Amino acid sequence: MSRYRExxxxxxxxxxxxxxxxxxxxxxxxxxxEEIAAWDLDVHPDGTGLPAGQGSxxxxxxxxxxRCAACHGEFAEGVGNxxxxxxxxxxLADKDxxxxxxxxxPYLSTVWDYVHRSMPFGDAQSLSDDEVYxxxxxxxxxxxxxxxxxxxxxxxxxxxxxxxxDGFIVDxxxxxxxxxxxxxxxxxxxxxxxxxxxxxxxxxxxxEDEGEDGAAEEAVEVAATxxxxxxxxxxxxxxxxxxxxxxxxHQVGEGAKNRVGPHLNGVVGRAAGAVEGFRYSKxxxxxxxxxLVWTEDALAAFLADPRGFLxxxxxxxxxLKSEEDRAAIAAYLATFE
Amino acid sequence: MSESQFRxxxxxxxxxxxxxxxxxxVGAGAARAAGPDPLITEVQDWAAGLGEGVDATPYGxxxxxxxxxxxxxxxxLTADTISSINFTPIHALDGTITPQGCAFERHHSxxxxxxxxxxxxxxxxxxETPLIFTYEDLTRFPRENHVYFCECAAxxxxxxxxxxxxxxxxxxxxxxxxxxxGVPLRTxxxxxxxxxxxxxxYVEGADASSNGRxxxxxxxxxxxxxxxxxxxxxxRKEHGYPVRLVVPGWEGNLWIKWLRRVEVTxxxxxxxxxxxxxxxxxxxxxxxxxxxxxxxxxxVTSPSPQSPxxxxxxxxxxTGLAWSGRxxxxxxxxxxxxxxxxxxxxxxxxxxxxxxxxxxLDTEWDGSEMLLQSRAMDETGYxxxxxxxxxxxxxxxxxxHNNGIQTWWVRESGEAExxxxx
Numbered sequence: 001m002s003r004y005r006e007x008x009x010x011x012x013x014x015x016x017x018x019x020x021x022x023x024x025x026x027x028x029x030x031x032x033x034e035e036i037a038a039w040d041l042d043v044h045p046d047g048t049g050l051p052a053g054q055g056s057x058x059x060x061x062x063x064x065x066x067r068c069a070a071c072h073g074e075f076a077e078g079v080g081n082x083x084x085x086x087x088x089x090x091x092l093a094d095k096d097x098x099x100x101x102x103x104x105x106p107y108l109s110t111v112w113d114y115v116h117r118s119m120p121f122g123d124a125q126s127l128s129d130d131e132v133y134x135x136x137x138x139x140x141x142x143x144x145x146x147x148x149x150x151x152x153x154x155x156x157x158x159x160x161x162x163x164x165x166d167g168f169i170v171d172x173x174x175x176x177x178x179x180x181x182x183x184x185x186x187x188x189x190x191x192x193x194x195x196x197x198x199x200x201x202x203x204x205x206x207x208e209d210e211g212e213d214g215a216a217e218e219a220v221e222v223a224a225t226x227x228x229x230x231x232x233x234x235x236x237x238x239x240x241x242x243x244x245x246x247x248x249x250h251q252v253g254e255g256a257k258n259r260v261g262p263h264l265n266g267v268v269g270r271a272a273g274a275v276e277g278f279r280y281s282k283x284x285x286x287x288x289x290x291x292l293v294w295t296e297d298a299l300a301a302f303l304a305d306p307r308g309f310l311x312x313x314x315x316x317x318x319x320l321k322s323e324e325d326r327a328a329i330a331a332y333l334a335t336f337e
Numbered sequence: 338m339s340e341s342q343f344r345x346x347x348x349x350x351x352x353x354x355x356x357x358x359x360x361x362x363v364g365a366g367a368a369r370a371a372g373p374d375p376l377i378t379e380v381q382d383w384a385a386g387l388g389e390g391v392d393a394t395p396y397g398x399x400x401x402x403x404x405x406x407x408x409x410x411x412x413x414l415t416a417d418t419i420s421s422i423n424f425t426p427i428h429a430l431d432g433t434i435t436p437q438g439c440a441f442e443r444h445h446s447x448x449x450x451x452x453x454x455x456x457x458x459x460x461x462x463x464x465e466t467p468l469i470f471t472y473e474d475l476t477r478f479p480r481e482n483h484v485y486f487c488e489c490a491a492x493x494x495x496x497x498x499x500x501x502x503x504x505x506x507x508x509x510x511x512x513x514x515x516x517x518x519g520v521p522l523r524t525x526x527x528x529x530x531x532x533x534x535x536x537x538x539y540v541e542g543a544d545a546s547s548n549g550r551x552x553x554x555x556x557x558x559x560x561x562x563x564x565x566x567x568x569x570x571x572x573r574k575e576h577g578y579p580v581r582l583v584v585p586g587w588e589g590n591l592w593i594k595w596l597r598r599v600e601v602t603x604x605x606x607x608x609x610x611x612x613x614x615x616x617x618x619x620x621x622x623x624x625x626x627x628x629x630x631x632x633x634x635x636x637v638t639s640p641s642p643q644s645p646x647x648x649x650x651x652x653x654x655x656t657g658l659a660w661s662g663r664x665x666x667x668x669x670x671x672x673x674x675x676x677x678x679x680x681x682x683x684x685x686x687x688x689x690x691x692x693x694x695x696x697x698l699d700t701e702w703d704g705s706e707m708l709l710q711s712r713a714m715d716e717t718g719y720x721x722x723x724x725x726x727x728x729x730x731x732x733x734x735x736x737x738h739n740n741g742i743q744t745w746w747v748r749e750s751g752e753a754e755x756x757x758x759x
Contacts, residue, residue: 027474031459031467039598042606081416093622097734107607114609117547124545171628177730181718187679194675198499200755206503
């Protein structure tokens with residue numbers, strides 16, 4: 001409670017009218033310690049805000065594979081356009097610098113803080129403090145900054161040297177670019193000649209309007225999905241291969257557990273949102289309440305375009321574009337009861 | 338009257354073809370009617386029948402003929418639209434205020450839905466009393482109205498290594514300009530008993546990315562707004578409904594959406610968005626940090642690749658936008674010959690600090706090719722540099738803060754292309 005508030009309370013108790021103090025409106029209420037603890041999570045370069053805990057490279061490797069590798073790759077090398085977290089040393093002055101935790105990030109606190117608060121994508125704040133230590137340790141390891149047996153903890157956190165810690169300067173535009181401030185820019189005869197040196201059309205990377213082609217074509221190709229009693233072993237084998245894309249988040253088979261995504265045993269033909277102990281997204285819960293069942297068709301539609309099918313799903317997966325892949329996955333998953 | 342008369346051409350290409358043909362047919366000089374115009378001599382449906390009643394559209398979108406004036410995404414830029422950006426159709430807008438519905442969006446973990454009733458703002462850290470405000474609390478502080486541009490630091494970022502994207506929307510569309518209603522952050526900090534000790538604030542959003550940035554206290558106490566209305570109405574979901582931060586003149590990433598916490602600190606947090614991102618790597622591999630201010634910049638929005646000249650020689654309005662994070666725009670020059678000679682354009686209104694300024698060059702087009710450029714100057718005397726001058730200082734790897742002079746190659750047909758010139 002602010003001094004002013006106490007004073008006002010006191011004033012009221014004494015039956016005095018409290019004159020308004022400049023800049024004080026007596027709006028809002030004091031934040032409770034539990035509330036501040038819940039939201040004030042940021043970690044500073046000097047370690048302020050870092051909770052007690054520890055995690056090993058070994059544990060981090062397992063966690064990274066389960067929680068991070070779908071986007072960042074098993075070795076933190078990045079999948080598709082997702083950020084690479086390792087490599088790129090000595091590339092910052094190259095034509096295309098590779099900016100990773102190892103090559104670019106100046107502070108380790110930033111890694112811990114970001115993983116802790118914002119990762120995994122679509123399931124933020126689901127990692128324990130020790131898990132965050134472990135994942136951070138693994139990211140360091142994947143950048144060759146620590147050894148295999150390293151354990152990162154609150155105690156040794158500040159001892160880790162970040163290679164690019166001294167690679168930053170504070171904005172110096174007003175000095176380095178002082179020549180951009182000028183009284184009378186040239187108006188006449190500013191150049192001897194003008195030649196076109198580059199054309200955007202040659203590169204041809206501008207998105208075109210009207211996407212009528214493309215999407216429709218795939219829909220035309222209707223697969224003859226005849227129900228077969230026994231699973232086609234070739235299709236199942238194909239599905240197992242395709243499932244590698246899903247493995248980082250979903251388990252199947254004996255002892256399968258919920259990871260980033262729910263386990264998928266018996267998913268084909270099962271009601272949606274029915275795996276016990278898994279925290280589904282609200283849209284999925286709503287769809288489940290509306291009676292969504294994971295028939296082969298529904299699964300195929302979901303996997304073709306996860307977020308188009310279920311807006312707001314937690315599944316951060318771009319989808320399976322190929323009809324064959326979707327059929328293969330369904331066949332493979334159908335073998336797990 | 339057939340429906341086809343109402344319909345706009347279905348694609349940009351069709352439009353270009355049609356306009357080029359029209360340009361040839363009209364030629365130089367005033368047009369002369371070949372015969373009476375049936376649009377005038379015949380009674381049209383809309384002049385005889387009835388239009389829609391007042392309740393047909395309780396909240397309206399633009400008429401369907403304008404349905405190509407929309408935000409667009411460049412798919413190859415990012416891994417996923419959830420953590421991505423799209424672009425304001427600046428080539429098709431005029432004036433300076435950006436309608437919310439087509440103002441660019443940038444999300445790090447998607448546009449969330451947060452009800453006013455569920456909204457909380459925490460002020461903590463080095464203040465006398467950490468406080469919690471509801472949305473309604475915020476509406477009880479004295480509030481202000483200001484027009485400001487919000488530009489993503491990466492606007493034009495794809496053009497560092499040369500001309501890439503063919504359209505002002507794509508090269509310069511990570512910008513919007515709105516009239517904000519909100520409470521000065523200063524008022525709120527003082528309410529919590531800020532006593533001059535903390536030198537920074539750390540501001541953070543409520544979405545899963547928990548996007549957070551450190552802002553020096555001097556700026557926080559100067560003109561930063563905690564805003565809840567834009568262009569008179571509630572913020573759109575994609576712009577941070579119900580409450581966002583407005584940091585005038587500074588890069589858009591600082592304009593925290595779904596603002597949930599302001600922490601007064603003695604040092605910057607050095608969060609992910611202010612270290613690994615939004616830092617500008619120079620040619621020698623060192624990187625500038627804390628490059629918050631947006632340098633003076635301008636672009637010709639029409640003619641431009643998506644807005645070709647639809648007529649032949651004669652009167653032509655060349656128009657564009659100019660802005661500066663350091664203050665008001667004082668002058669804009671336009672060149673038709675790739676920067677050899679310049680003429681000063683007319684500002685639609687005197688430049689306002691940290692807001693978009695519209696400029697016009699009302700000219701006679703002789704129908705020949707042009708290499709169109711614009712060059713902004715602000716009240717600090719900063720003159721928008723050429724791309725070459727910029728690269729000379731910064732190299733090609735900065736990603737952010739590309740404010741170099743843009744060139745459109747306008748052909749005799751009226752079509753325009755994004756090019757670079759010597």
